[in-house]
Amino acid sequence: MKEYPIGLVPGPVSVPKKYAQAWLMNFGSSDLEVDFFDLYAKNQILTQKLLGTRKSVVITSGEAMSILWGSVKSALASGDRLLAVASGLFGEGFADMARALGFEVEAITAEYDSLPDPQRVREAALRFHPRAITAVHCETPSGTLTPLKDLGEIALEVDALFLVDFVSSGGGVPVNVDANHIDIGLLGSQKALSLPPPLSISTVSARAWDAVKKVNYAGYDAYLPWIDVPKKTYMPYTHDWHGMMALNLSLSAIMEEGMDNVFARHSRTAALCRKLAREMGLQLFPVDETICSATVSAFYVPESWTWEAFDAALRARGLVLGGNYGRLAGRVFRVGHMGSQADETLVSRGMEIVRDVLKK
Numbered sequence: 065m066k067e068y069p070i071g072l073v074p075g076p077v078s079v080p081k082k083y084a085q086a087w088l089m090n091f092g093s094s095d096l097e098v099d100f101f102d103l104y105a106k107n108q109i110l111t112q113k114l115l116g117t118r119k120s121v122v123i124t125s126g127e128a129m130s131i132l133w134g135s136v137k138s139a140l141a142s143g144d145r146l147l148a149v150a151s152g153l154f155g156e157g158f159a160d161m162a163r164a165l166g167f168e169v170e171a172i173t174a175e176y177d178s179l180p181d182p183q184r185v186r187e188a189a190l191r192f193h194p195r196a197i198t199a200v201h202c203e204t205p206s207g208t209l210t211p212l213k214d215l216g217e218i219a220l221e222v223d224a225l226f227l228v229d230f231v232s233s234g235g236g237v238p239v240n241v242d243a244n245h246i247d248i249g250l251l252g253s254q255k256a257l258s259l260p261p262p263l264s265i266s267t268v269s270a271r272a273w274d275a276v277k278k279v280n281y282a283g284y285d286a287y288l289p290w291i292d293v294p295k296k297t298y299m300p301y302t303h304d305w306h307g308m309m310a311l312n313l314s315l316s317a318i319m320e321e322g323m324d325n326v327f328a329r330h331s332r333t334a335a336l337c338r339k340l341a342r343e344m345g346l347q348l349f350p351v352d353e354t355i356c357s358a359t360v361s362a363f364y365v366p367e368s369w370t371w372e373a374f375d376a377a378l379r380a381r382g383l384v385l386g387g388n389y390g391r392l393a394g395r396v397f398r399v400g401h402m403g404s405q406a407d408e409t410l411v412s413r414g415m416e417i418v419r420d421v422l423k424k
């Protein structure tokens with residue numbers, strides 16, 4: 065197994081040693097000890113603060129995909145309609161998931177290097193009467209950040225639940241769950257929280273809980289069993305105590321640094337990354353820099369290179385970046401500067417290697 069001195073993958077990100085120490089501890093059973101439920105409650109409060117919400121917070125074990133599937137299964141009943149707002153792979157993924165689950169789906173799509181048009185979303189919502197509207201805050205493969213407020217207001221207007229994947233933005237940029245009227249917000253541990261992948265965090269509104277109760281979906285990824293955790297001190301499975309401890313360390317570090325300082329650090333690092341890239345002739349993938357997320361930058365693979373050769377040359381010098389998927393595979397690559405990687409020194413060192421490789 066290879067370790068890279070400079071890791072700039074847009075998730076999973078490098079885990080600081082100070083968080084990794086949580087896995088060296090020997091806890092009791094998370095099912096039985098009051099300490100675990102206290103820790104769960106503390107993490108709920110810290111998460112509310114980080115995400116700008118007074119809504120309830122559910123923390124489950126499992127990679128973020130588990131709550132993307134679980135939220136759709138838990139909030140929609142057979143025959144319900146879902147309107148997927150998509151300007152990237154994850155937005156389209158929501159539509160694919162809902163179709164696979166048998167729901168009636170309409171997708172409002174836009175090019176990957178642009179943002180969705182709220183006016184088109186509103187027209188579709190008024191015509192289609194969806195039970196839920198889904199959106200993706202940061203489209204990690206294309207490096208864009210979709211403003212959520214207009215979409216949240218449309219969901220309110222048509223009485224649809226607003227489900228938002230902010231897996232790769234939460235913790236790096238403000239998410240403002242309440243101001244953006246998000247009913248179910250979805251976050252993973254392996255992006256801006258700088259942890260390994262095994263924890264997922266959801267914010268759930270009162271409206272969403274009503275839907276979840278009515279739908280009454282039962283399954284490994286169901287939301288309903290989590291409704292009164294930690295008050296009822298009972299969970300559907302043995303929780304990941306080590307992950308929960310590491311989450312506490314990560315959230316506490318964010319609060320200690322100050323949320324505004326953390327967001328400013330992400331913005332500064334993103335601006336630096338793009339400036340250095342411009343100087344060496346790399347072209348940003350999104351058409352307009354103002355639609356980019358502060359957590360990840362996407363660039364076209366330079367014309368004289370294949371991604372495979374470029375990637376191999378960077379790795380040989382100790383730098384690992386992100387490739388891409390779907391129609392962006394081989395064409396667009398990413399620099400992940402979220403969480404522990406939102407570090408100007410680290411990004412400068414990484415981009416210096418990119419420049420050296422391009423010169424050869």
Ligand SMILES: *Cc1c(COP(=O)(O)O)cnc(C)c1O
Pocket residue numbers: 075127128129154200202203204229230231232252255
């Ligand atoms: C990382 C990520 C997820 C989780 O999916 P992975 O299996 O980790 O790729 C979901 N949504 C977005 C936007 C992500 O960036």
